[in-house]
Amino acid sequence: xxxxxxxxxxxxxxxxxxxxxxxxxxxxxxxxxxxxxxxxxxxxxxxxxxxxxxxxxxxxxxxxxxxxxxxxxxxxxxxxxxxxxxxxxxxxxxxxxxxxxxxxxxxxxxxxxxxxxxxxxxxxxxxxxxxxxxxxxxxxxxxxxxxxxxxxxxxxxxxxxxxxxxxxxxxxxxxxxxxxxxxxxxxxxxxxxxxxxxxxxxxxxxxxxxxxxxxxxxxxxxxxxxxxxxxxxxxxxxxxxxxxxxxxxxxxxx
Amino acid sequence: xxxxxxxxxxxxxxxxxxxxxxxxxxxxxxxxxxxxxxxxxxxxxxxxxxxxxxxxxxxxxxxxxxxxxxxxxxxxxxxxxxxxxxxxxxxxxxxxxxxxxxxxxxxxxxxxxxxxxxxxxxxxxxxxxxxxxxxxxxxxxxxxxxxxxxxxxxxxxxxxxxxxxxxxxxxxxxxxxxxxxxxxxxxxxxxxxxxxxxxxxxxxxxxxxxxxxxxxxxxxxxxxxxxxxxxxxxxxxxxxxxxxxxxxxxxxxx
Numbered sequence: 001x002x003x004x005x006x007x008x009x010x011x012x013x014x015x016x017x018x019x020x021x022x023x024x025x026x027x028x029x030x031x032x033x034x035x036x037x038x039x040x041x042x043x044x045x046x047x048x049x050x051x052x053x054x055x056x057x058x059x060x061x062x063x064x065x066x067x068x069x070x071x072x073x074x075x076x077x078x079x080x081x082x083x084x085x086x087x088x089x090x091x092x093x094x095x096x097x098x099x100x101x102x103x104x105x106x107x108x109x110x111x112x113x114x115x116x117x118x119x120x121x122x123x124x125x126x127x128x129x130x131x132x133x134x135x136x137x138x139x140x141x142x143x144x145x146x147x148x149x150x151x152x153x154x155x156x157x158x159x160x161x162x163x164x165x166x167x168x169x170x171x172x173x174x175x176x177x178x179x180x181x182x183x184x185x186x187x188x189x190x191x192x193x194x195x196x197x198x199x200x201x202x203x204x205x206x207x208x209x210x211x212x213x214x215x216x217x218x219x220x221x222x223x224x225x226x227x228x229x230x231x232x233x234x235x236x237x238x239x240x241x242x243x244x245x246x247x248x249x250x251x252x253x254x
Numbered sequence: 255x256x257x258x259x260x261x262x263x264x265x266x267x268x269x270x271x272x273x274x275x276x277x278x279x280x281x282x283x284x285x286x287x288x289x290x291x292x293x294x295x296x297x298x299x300x301x302x303x304x305x306x307x308x309x310x311x312x313x314x315x316x317x318x319x320x321x322x323x324x325x326x327x328x329x330x331x332x333x334x335x336x337x338x339x340x341x342x343x344x345x346x347x348x349x350x351x352x353x354x355x356x357x358x359x360x361x362x363x364x365x366x367x368x369x370x371x372x373x374x375x376x377x378x379x380x381x382x383x384x385x386x387x388x389x390x391x392x393x394x395x396x397x398x399x400x401x402x403x404x405x406x407x408x409x410x411x412x413x414x415x416x417x418x419x420x421x422x423x424x425x426x427x428x429x430x431x432x433x434x435x436x437x438x439x440x441x442x443x444x445x446x447x448x449x450x451x452x453x454x455x456x457x458x459x460x461x462x463x464x465x466x467x468x469x470x471x472x473x474x475x476x477x478x479x480x481x482x483x484x485x486x487x488x489x490x491x492x493x494x495x496x497x498x499x500x501x502x503x504x505x506x507x508x
Contacts, residue, residue, distance in 0.1 A: 051349040073351060081349040087342030091274045103266050104352050130277075146346075 004029045004154050004185035009059035012045055019045045021209030032186040034200035041206045043189035047158045051081040064154050079154045080147035086139040090132040094123050094142050105150035117145040137168030157188045193239045207246045260353035267360025275368045285327040285372040289319045290379050312385045317468035318441020323376050324369050324405050325432035328412040331365035335416030336425045365409040393471045403488035410495035417506050441465045460487035
């Protein structure tokens with residue numbers, strides 16, 4: 001059992017509109033997979049199904065070896081979800097948010113866990129202020145810190161840097177790298193191609209409800225004709241690969 | 255998920271939302287202010303022209319005012335739940351291994367506590383205005399019991415807009431008819447003074463039997479069948495609202 005996340009033939013429709021039309025994915029343990037796609041491509045739907053918030057219409061999905069439909073309780077015990085919008089309690093302080101998460105994860109030393117995460121995410125100074133006073137970047141950092149309480153083996157990050165300033169974005173990237181280094185499996189959705197390029201071991205492109213390409217950045221680059229040798233050799237960026245495989249018209253899968 | 259876990263998770267989430275109430279005590283005060291204003295208006299402005307057969311009007315009026323207090327107070331419960339849904343906190347909790355029921359019960363228990371505090375404030379003001387009761391401990395316990403049942407029923411009813419509303423206005427709007435209902439009951443004037451159809455409605459809607467039961471308990475009169483009718487209304491409303499709320503919860507977030 002080397003896959004942290006294994007998805008086969010996943011389908012989900014809303015009425016006549018098939019959001020997911022047979023998605024296959026395999027994320028080995030301890031790796032970072034970036035799920036790339038335009039708005040409306042179904043990235044969030046995949047994440048919601050894998051985190052047991054939504055039922056699939058068909059196909060199978062296992063997370064940490066547990067079936068999302070049959071063993072949702074065990075799946076929830078293995079994962080953490082950071083959604084598109086920072087889901088933090090604004091009335092509580094940063095520390096209280098973390099302590100609450102630690103208690104809900106039934107950890108014994110909630111206070112210490114919270115303190116460690118506050119230090120790690122550079123929130124110590126703001127720890128005892130209400131989250132309502134935090135900046136967007138601080139909220140996002142707290143949000144991700146809350147997801148790490150209890151060291152879940154599998155982490156879902158749904159567009160973790162959307163709406164962040166460049167510094168906060170770099171800070172989030174550093175965190176994801178650190179997590180990957182310590183053996184956490186990360187499934188990250190993003191529409192920023194450089195983010196995928198920076199962070200992911202493997203990249204999957206979701207388009208019109210299917211994974212149309214999946215591989216390492218190097219493998220994806222090989223899909224394009226090799227860089228022609230002119231005066232300057234320039235490697236194709238992931239952005240060029242992306243636009244080439246989805247069609248440069250960039251029609252979102254609606 | 256064992257019952258022990260469910261109780262523990264609920265306790266933690268009650269702690270969380272009680273903290274919300276403590277940090278915005280204005281919710282408790284606002285809840286009490288409108289009923290207190292009504293109490294003043296009806297006792298000192300209109301009361302002189304209302305004939306309730308000898309009793310002090312403030313004593314006659316108090317039970318209905320207490321129901322109005324609860325009816326307006328549960329709007330805050332709906333609002334707190336709505337905030338949790340719209341900020342993604344409900345999703346965060348649902349993707350964790352937390353008892354399913356804990357989130358709703360957390361809000362419901364808090365609602366009962368907050369509303370009882372508002373009710374006590376209103377009773378204190380009524381005492382200043384000359385309300386007196388010779389009721390014994392058992393009668394007061396019965397009054398508290400009916401008010402708790404009524405609060406539970408309205409709170410579960412408030413869960414439905416809390417989960418489904420799309421705007422803040424939609425959340426608070428639902429409580430207006432609840433606040434209005436006591437006006438067409440025996441809360442302000444005896445139903446005998448009303449014209450035929452209105453009187454029929456007033457005598458057959460839940461507020462009248464609940465008000466009559468509370469009034470009889472507080473004025474040491476025989477409660478008669480009004481007591482059982484009141485309890486039956488509260489329990490019936492509670493069951494319907496609970497089933498509706500739980501079904502809505504399952505439907506809206508899965």
